[in-house]
Amino acid sequence: MATVTVLSACGGSDEGNNEVPKSSANSAAENTAIASDLQESFGKLPGVTSAEVNYQDNLTSPGSMAVRMQVAVGTDLAPLFDTVTELIWLSELDPLNTIALSAGDGGNPPVADNRTLTPSRDADHAELEELYGPRPG
Amino acid sequence: MSSPELHVSGGAGGTEADLTDLSVLAATSEDLGADLLDIAAACHSMLVDADVLASAALDPAGAAAFEGALLKALDGPHGLSATALRIGGRGLALRTVISNYQVSDQVQAELMRRLDWWEGRSGFFLAQAGSAGLSAALSGDWEEWLTNHPGAIDDFLDSVPGFLGTQDPLQSVAASLGHLWPDGRPVVTAQGVDVLDPSMITPPTSLSDVYAGLAYRNQQSNATKDQIDVRVVTQSDGSRSYIVDIPGTKAWGAPWDDNPSPNDLATNVRVLGGETTTRERAIAEALAMAGATADDPVMLVGHSQGGMVAAQAAADSANGAFDYNVTHVLTAGSPIALADIPDDVQVLALENNNDLVPHLDSTDNPGSPNITTVTFDNQEGSIGENHAMESGYGDAIHALDGLDDPSVAAYRASADQFLSAPGDGTAVQAQQFELDRAR
Amino acid sequence: MPPAFTPVALTTAGTSDATASLIGRGVGQPGAVDETFAPRASIAADLTVLAGGEVTLDVEITGQQRRRRAWFSVAGARGVALVELADDGVELSAFPSVALGRELQRVVPEPSGLAGAASGITAALHGPATREPLSGTLPLSALVEHPPAQAVRPESALGGDDGQAAPHLRSLADDVARRTTGSLICRVVGRSTDALLIGQVQWLATAEDWIALRPVDGPDGERLVALHPVSRTSIGTWVAPLMAELLGATR
Numbered sequence: 010m011a012t013v014t015v016l017s018a019c020g021g022s023d024e025g026n027n028e029v030p031k032s033s034a035n036s037a038a039e040n041t042a043i044a045s046d047l048q049e050s051f052g053k054l055p056g057v058t059s060a061e062v063n064y065q066d067n068l069t070s071p072g073s074m075a076v077r078m079q080v081a082v083g084t085d086l087a088p089l090f091d092t093v094t095e096l097i098w099l100s101e102l103d104p105l106n107t108i109a110l111s112a113g114d115g116g117n118p119p120v121a122d123n124r125t126l127t128p129s130r131d132a133d134h135a136e137l138e139e140l141y142g143p144r145p146g
Numbered sequence: 147m148s149s150p151e152l153h154v155s156g157g158a159g160g161t162e163a164d165l166t167d168l169s170v171l172a173a174t175s176e177d178l179g180a181d182l183l184d185i186a187a188a189c190h191s192m193l194v195d196a197d198v199l200a201s202a203a204l205d206p207a208g209a210a211a212f213e214g215a216l217l218k219a220l221d222g223p224h225g226l227s228a229t230a231l232r233i234g235g236r237g238l239a240l241r242t243v244i245s246n247y248q249v250s251d252q253v254q255a256e257l258m259r260r261l262d263w264w265e266g267r268s269g270f271f272l273a274q275a276g277s278a279g280l281s282a283a284l285s286g287d288w289e290e291w292l293t294n295h296p297g298a299i300d301d302f303l304d305s306v307p308g309f310l311g312t313q314d315p316l317q318s319v320a321a322s323l324g325h326l327w328p329d330g331r332p333v334v335t336a337q338g339v340d341v342l343d344p345s346m347i348t349p350p351t352s353l354s355d356v357y358a359g360l361a362y363r364n365q366q367s368n369a370t371k372d373q374i375d376v377r378v379v380t381q382s383d384g385s386r387s388y389i390v391d392i393p394g395t396k397a398w399g400a401p402w403d404d405n406p407s408p409n410d411l412a413t414n415v416r417v418l419g420g421e422t423t424t425r426e427r428a429i430a431e432a433l434a435m436a437g438a439t440a441d442d443p444v445m446l447v448g449h450s451q452g453g454m455v456a457a458q459a460a461a462d463s464a465n466g467a468f469d470y471n472v473t474h475v476l477t478a479g480s481p482i483a484l485a486d487i488p489d490d491v492q493v494l495a496l497e498n499n500n501d502l503v504p505h506l507d508s509t510d511n512p513g514s515p516n517i518t519t520v521t522f523d524n525q526e527g528s529i530g531e532n533h534a535m536e537s538g539y540g541d542a543i544h545a546l547d548g549l550d551d552p553s554v555a556a557y558r559a560s561a562d563q564f565l566s567a568p569g570d571g572t573a574v575q576a577q578q579f580e581l582d583r584a585r
Numbered sequence: 586m587p588p589a590f591t592p593v594a595l596t597t598a599g600t601s602d603a604t605a606s607l608i609g610r611g612v613g614q615p616g617a618v619d620e621t622f623a624p625r626a627s628i629a630a631d632l633t634v635l636a637g638g639e640v641t642l643d644v645e646i647t648g649q650q651r652r653r654r655a656w657f658s659v660a661g662a663r664g665v666a667l668v669e670l671a672d673d674g675v676e677l678s679a680f681p682s683v684a685l686g687r688e689l690q691r692v693v694p695e696p697s698g699l700a701g702a703a704s705g706i707t708a709a710l711h712g713p714a715t716r717e718p719l720s721g722t723l724p725l726s727a728l729v730e731h732p733p734a735q736a737v738r739p740e741s742a743l744g745g746d747d748g749q750a751a752p753h754l755r756s757l758a759d760d761v762a763r764r765t766t767g768s769l770i771c772r773v774v775g776r777s778t779d780a781l782l783i784g785q786v787q788w789l790a791t792a793e794d795w796i797a798l799r800p801v802d803g804p805d806g807e808r809l810v811a812l813h814p815v816s817r818t819s820i821g822t823w824v825a826p827l828m829a830e831l832l833g834a835t836r
Contacts, residue, residue: 068530068832075365077342111343119347315768320728326785418784451829506821508686
């Protein structure tokens with residue numbers, strides 16, 4: 010009987026060859042609670058009229074923290090995003106692979122902006138650490 | 147990572163694929179797989195030394211390099227020490243292997259479930275095992291339990307009507323389906339206009355702008371917040387077109403308890419529906435609520451299962467089952483090769499060569515003028531991340547705008563009622579919808 | 586191990602013979618103690634993926650004369666297949682996880698391969714071999730309450746306004762019962778943080794075609810099944826929505 014070789018397409022990378030699910034991160038309940046607390050904090054920031062977070066940790070969106078905020082017309086979004094980013098970075102959300110922020114004022118004409126960061130990638134991780142220090146824990 | 151190289155096939159630019167200088171692993175592995183299967187005839191079994199697998203010598207970058215390395219690995223002096231494993235009949239000595247390995251909870255649960263489903267005799271196993279044995283089995287020591295009670299499994303199997311004419315495949319399928327009935331129709335609720343992201347308030351000017359709306363909607367969705375949106379694009383002459391952003395389902399999963407089967411396990415069991423048809427109906431409802439008529443042009447944008455829904459809706463728009471004028475489909479990570487899309491629907495499908503989901507159909511997309519497939523090589527290291535919109539497809543989406551390719555250009559040009567140029571007076575309003583289970 | 590591949594009790598002698606045989610074939614090497622057995626690294630790696638995969642697929646194909654099972658597990662870039670062969674052998678192999686669709690296809694036979702000797706008789710009794718593939722929609726109960734070759738169908742299975750089963754439904758149910766020669770069930774299993782997630786694709790085989798069964802909720806919540814003729818190569822397309830949903834489930 011002839012034999013066939015089938016090789017796995019590892020792409021030469023060792024880091025992602027995770028054949029066993031990670032067990033060191035928070036439980037879903039823990040992350041949900043942390044995200045919920047953060048949502049409450051965001052809602053109290055200056056200029057923010059409402060905030061909604063969506064933390065997902067699944068195979069398609071691992072450690073993904075999305076925040077969207079309704080803000081008062083004229084609110085400067087860049088510093089708001091900085092503050093929100095810092096609060097997320099210094100929280101105990103784990104895993105934290107992606108941070109996606111959106112905000113809009115619903116004005117006429119409407120103004121909105123967004124920002125995406127990928128803490129799971131070295132470049133963004135280093136920048137965040139430089140700005141806000143290491144993550145807790 | 148840096149911008150990936152994109153490879154385009156099909157579409158108006160012709161069906162000739164330019165393979166030079168590209169890491170198109172899927173085409174490579176498909177062709178290679180076919181070659182290997184030819185070589186191997188009916189047999190497909192070889193175990194590969196784990197050390198060799200990890201070896202950089204088998205870096206598959208480049209089709210020629212991959213084939214060359216493979217041949218060298220098989221036949222050269224430092225060739226793979228591969229073993230064809232054939233284990234005969236029931237005389238397995240793998241029992242000792244099992245006792246050395248952790249078998250995951252899901253296999254354990256599956257074993258229990260399987261025995262139940264097979265003949266619906268959920269009480270049998272309990273009777274055989276006794277409650278102490280069963281709890282030992284369920285607590286994780288089940289390998290040891292099975293090792294010490296292999297006869298129990300055989301007894302159970304023997305008591306089941308065998309396969310030589312006495313087991314009815316129809317009844318067993320029907321019974322299994324009855325045990326695993328997925329949840330049904332979603333209820334669509336309008337949630338008003340979404341103004342919280344640039345993709346929702348700025349008319350899209352490029353394909354990456356279109357995908358950005360889908361990515362945003364995908365970020366807002368989860369298992370309990372299943373959202374889609376309809377971006378109503380109004381041109382300066384008042385004509386309207388509709389872009390529907392369809393993230394993949396995030397597993398509502400019907401609870402096991404809904405099915406007439408006792409759950410003896412401590413763990414919850416949820417039934418996946420994977421139901422594209424019910425989602426398609428939800429899209430139609432949302433379009434109706436957004437004010438689309440049967441003639442307004444509609445572009446369906448989907449990732450993963452969302453793209454499958456988009457393709458199916460496009461197919462159904464030709465036979466009246468989806469009563470809207472689908473003119474364009476834009477997908478990422480979706481298998482659409484068998485979708486029977488009508489010739490007058492323009493499709494652009496983005497596929498990561500390392501994403502197993504779009505390759506599940508194991509068929510190349512048709513190379514027809516209306517279907518453009520853009521493939522690229524991005525290896526994020528895990529199944530999920532290779533499939534995810536941000537990690538798996540984000541860089542390629544950005545690279546798409548800069549791609550100078552006739553098929554992609556033709557797709558863009560054909561979509562001008564959805565895309566605008568800055569200052570041309572186009573407006574957009576994004577209506578958000580939530581899909582809940584009817585319960 | 587997957588349920589199709591349960592081990593059996595071996596005597597000491599049997600274990601030694603089996604162990605020696607496996608060692609002789611290069612599957613493993615002797616362990617430190619007499620009866621222990623250490624599989625070689627490659628098998629160990631494959632079994633690890635099989636046990637610890639992110640997604641597992643379990644395929645069971647039954648026919649009138651045979652049954653075949655296959656079990657696939659994918660983790661990262663790697664997939665492992667455990668396939669029951671026609672001659673009772675078992676095959677363990679590895680593949681790039683992106684090729685899962687192709688792996689699924691290779692274990693699905695043409696439906697004509699499932700029909701046993703009985704199908705010839707069936708064809709002789711019931712007409713020419715080229716018949717329309719089964720299609721339409723039936724209550725799930727009609728499939729359960731129709732064992733083959735039963736002459737009288739209970740009226741309650743099909744309903745109808747006046748209690749009389751609609752003739753075309755009756756005829757379709759009869760056809761399904763009579764023409765089914767086999768089945769395919771593919772279950773996709775994964776895990777979220779708080780649940781085991783299972784999805785299922787189910788097909789019937791007739792002598793000529795595979796027929797996919799798609800669950801549909803009727804307007805009153807009754808369980809209906811839509812029948813769609815499909816090609817064997819479409820198995821991956823039917824699995825894909827379940828796989829996609831699984832990948833989006835909370836870990």
